[in-house]
Amino acid sequence: MIVYDAHAHAGDAQELVLRQRLGIRTMLSCGSIEQAAQGQALAEKYPVLTLTVGVHPWHADAVSLNDLLPYMARAALVGEIGLDSVWCDTPMDAQRRVFAAQLDWAAAHGKGIVLHTKGCEMEIAKAVEGFPHPVIVHWYSGGPDALDRFLAQGCYFTVGPDVAHNPCVQAVARLAADDRILFETDGMSAVRWALGDMPTERLPDVLAASVRTAAALRGQSPEDLAKNANGSFCRLLSR
Numbered sequence: 001m002i003v004y005d006a007h008a009h010a011g012d013a014q015e016l017v018l019r020q021r022l023g024i025r026t027m028l029s030c031g032s033i034e035q036a037a038q039g040q041a042l043a044e045k046y047p048v049l050t051l052t053v054g055v056h057p058w059h060a061d062a063v064s065l066n067d068l069l070p071y072m073a074r075a076a077l078v079g080e081i082g083l084d085s086v087w088c089d090t091p092m093d094a095q096r097r098v099f100a101a102q103l104d105w106a107a108a109h110g111k112g113i114v115l116h117t118k119g120c121e122m123e124i125a126k127a128v129e130g131f132p133h134p135v136i137v138h139w140y141s142g143g144p145d146a147l148d149r150f151l152a153q154g155c156y157f158t159v160g161p162d163v164a165h166n167p168c169v170q171a172v173a174r175l176a177a178d179d180r181i182l183f184e185t186d187g188m189s190a191v192r193w194a195l196g197d198m199p200t201e202r203l204p205d206v207l208a209a210s211v212r213t214a215a216a217l218r219g220q221s222p223e224d225l226a227k228n229a230n231g232s233f234c235r236l237l238s239r
Helices: 013-022 033-045 065-074 092-108 121-127 144-152 167-175 188-195 200-218 222-237
Strands: 005-008 026-030 049-053 077-082 112-116 135-138 156-159 181-183
Touching (some): 005 135, 005 181, 013 200, 026 033, 033 049, 033 065, 065 092, 077 092, 077 135, 092 121, 144 167, 156 167, 167 200, 181 200, 181 222
Parallel strands (some): 049 077, 135 156
16 A cells, blocks of 8 residues: 655655655655755656745744745645744744745745644634635644634645554544545654654555554545545645
């Protein structure tokens, strides 16, 4: 069972070669100019990679949005973008300014977005209400009220690798619509952060395990869920 990876960051050569060899189509998130330039070169070498580009909230006070716009214009989606009040010290006024500018740009240029929402779930849910293009909520870890708002807006969700023990991710896995659920690793470094030490060659097993856990929560077969998720992945990239 091949499961596409709807959110990852560039790993080492072993990880990239594995993705290409196994045919794991991957949305590669690039949050700075250096990452976007590297991502373009990697996508030429590894065709399973498709770039999403945007100023990550962690870099909102350091990355020039104007300088990143040419990369965003060539990317499939804008992201990951958003707000983070938990894992960084970037001033919130800078984060909000850059996030709002990217929402406006993406809306005007017909681009879907990938959201980083840590600690700011409700604020972001309100900010993207009425956004006219697809919205992907990456590895949701907030409460039920904001989740309900995102669900009501028809957002897509990536189920993170800790779905077996994270109640927030389990809620997403249960409630996301069949045509709105995706799976992600966030890259093998994030998998190790979430699950402990794990060799790179286990990457496809991590994705398959997430599907099996989510399928059990949904009362659905893993094969059908993987097929739905892969179909949604392809649909997002064919717009």
